[in-house]
Amino acid sequence: MASPNESRPEQLLVPGLPEHLVPKVEALTDWYGAFGKVAVSYSGGVDSALVAYITRVLLGREGVIAVIADSPSLPRRELEDALRFARSHDIPVRTMATMEGDDPGYQANAGDRCYWCKLELFTVLSGVSDTDDCETILSGTNVDDTGDYRPGLQAAAERQVRSPLLENGFTKDDVRELSRALGLETWDKPALACLASRIPHGESVTPVKLEMIEAAEEVLWQEGFTVFRVRHHGDLGRLEIGADEWNRFDGPVSAVWNSIRSRIGQAASTRYWTEPAGRQAGPGATLSPERRHENERSAGHLRSRTGAPDPRSRMGDVRARGVPDSLRPDQGYRRLRQYHLHLR
Numbered sequence: 001m002a003s004p005n006e007s008r009p010e011q012l013l014v015p016g017l018p019e020h021l022v023p024k025v026e027a028l029t030d031w032y033g034a035f036g037k038v039a040v041s042y043s044g045g046v047d048s049a050l051v052a053y054i055t056r057v058l059l060g061r062e063g064v065i066a067v068i069a070d071s072p073s074l075p076r077r078e079l080e081d082a083l084r085f086a087r088s089h090d091i092p093v094r095t096m097a098t099m100e101g102d103d104p105g106y107q108a109n110a111g112d113r114c115y116w117c118k119l120e121l122f123t124v125l126s127g128v129s130d131t132d133d134c135e136t137i138l139s140g141t142n143v144d145d146t147g148d149y150r151p152g153l154q155a156a157a158e159r160q161v162r163s164p165l166l167e168n169g170f171t172k173d174d175v176r177e178l179s180r181a182l183g184l185e186t187w188d189k190p191a192l193a194c195l196a197s198r199i200p201h202g203e204s205v206t207p208v209k210l211e212m213i214e215a216a217e218e219v220l221w222q223e224g225f226t227v228f229r230v231r232h233h234g235d236l237g238r239l240e241i242g243a244d245e246w247n248r249f250d251g252p253v254s255a256v257w258n259s260i261r262s263r264i265g266q267a268a269s270t271r272y273w274t275e276p277a278g279r280q281a282g283p284g285a286t287l288s289p290e291r292r293h294e295n296e297r298s299a300g301h302l303r304s305r306t307g308a309p310d311p312r313s314r315m316g317d318v319r320a321r322g323v324p325d326s327l328r329p330d331q332g333y334r335r336l337r338q339y340h341l342h343l344r
Contacts, residue, residue, distance in 0.1 A: 011057050017181045021174060028168045032058040039125055039134040041161070042066035042093065043074075044082025047140030047172075049186040050179050051164060055138065056091045066091050067128050069098040069121045072210045073194040077221060085186060096124050101207065106196075109205045111151070113196060118152035122159035137161045144172040190227050190242075198231045219263045223256060230264075237264075 012025050032055070040055055042048045048066075055064040068074075068082055079095070086093035098120050100106045106116040125137050139156055141163040146153070156163070165175060179187035195210045195217075209232050216230040216237065227242025239260075241248075248256050 012054065012182070014181050014183075018177055021178055021181070024168055024170060024174065025178070028054065028164060028170075029058060031164060031168055035059065035063070035135050037063045037065075037132070037134050038162075039129045039132065039137050040064060040066045041121060041125055041137060041139045042068055042082065042086070043140075044068070044078055044085055044186070045140065045192065046179060046186045046189050047142055047165060047175055049082075049085055049140075049184060049189075050175055050182075051138055051140045052086065052091050052093075053089055053182065053184060054164070056089060061090060061092060064092060065128065065132055065134065066093040067125050068093065068095045069124065070095050071098045072101060072207050073117070073196045073205075075192075075195060075214050075217065077218065078192060089184075094128065096128065098124050101205065107204055107206075109196070109199060109201055109203055111149075111201050113151075113201070113205070115151035115155050117194070117196070118155035119158070122155055122161055126159060139163050141166045142170050142172055142175055198229060200231070200233060203232075203234070216264045219260060222263075223260060 012029060013022065017025065037059065038055060040048065040052045042052050052064065052066040066086055068079065070079060083093060083095070085091075098117075100117045100120040103116045103120065106113055106120075122137060128134070129137055137159065139161050141150075141153065141156065142165040145166070170178070176187050195213050196205045198213045199205055199209055213230050213232055216239075217228065220228050220230070220239075225241065225245055225248075227245060229238075229240040231238040231240065
């Protein structure tokens with residue numbers, strides 16, 4: 001890691017960097033030349049961790065402040081991991097409370113919940129940016145994000161947030177490959193959306209529901225699972241386990257299953273019983289034409305700046321290049337086995 005105030009762009013062109021990433025990394029380095037100090041919207045996930053690390057390398061310690069938005073939708077485990085990563089790589093980090101939970105639009109949990117969340121996030125970051133004399137706010141949005149319905153992109157556009165990965169053509173695979181080449185421990189970290197995403201649209205988001213979901217998912221972490229979701233459906237919970245970990249439930253009622261059933265009931269302060277629901281598709285649904293158009297409109301201003309590729313052009317020709325299937329955008333959470341947890 002570069003010493004304070006020292007920029008070391010050569011640290012990104014590491015031995016073993018995949019050849020196809022070299023021009024993107026060089027373009028990224030040039031892109032950062034326009035900035036002196038920036039605020040990074042940082043969650044500790046693979047994308048924002050890479051942006052925070054690259055910004056620290058290219059702009060020096062005084063050129064970056066990584067800001068974590070702390071609210072009931074952020075698991076405590078994720079907050080601790082994000083702080084640990086920042087400390088280990090000498091990235092200045094600050095935790096700021098966000099109040100999206102007080103916004104009626106967020107509470108209503110309609111299809112635009114992420115818009116209200118990101119609007120609050122970027123409003124808070126704008127205050128940090130002004131106070132710390134930052135020139136702009138950076139996010140971890142990448143090319144693949146523009147192929148999903150992401151109302152948060154509209155909030156980013158309204159607040160003029162910049163996206164170095166998207167603007168320089170980095171896909172999710174690129175992000176993981178570059179992170180691995182740089183030796184970042186986050187390179188194979190599974191995607192972990194906020195806890196509010198476990199509550200179906202149309203059902204209100206409340207602190208009690210978020211606490212219940214976090215408690216249940218903490219049990220799964222402690223049991224050694226890595227790819228999962230616990231979804232809240234009123235008096236029904238849905239436990240989703242990644243395809244690579246299905247075999248832990250093979251056979252009759254297993255010890256793992258019994259342990260989870262008992263511990264979730266204790267941790268979530270409620271009583272659940274569980275039953276396998278068979279192999280089903282996960283939450284990776286195909287977008288309707290209307291939602292895809294809306295998302296494209298929000299993201300288009302960023303792609304148009306640099307000619308970043310349309311992620312739809314990659315469908316049907318996705319190459320692993322060493323990225324595990326369970327972490328690829330067309331795999332992972334879209335291949336889940338579901339189990340039902342009924343509230344008694």
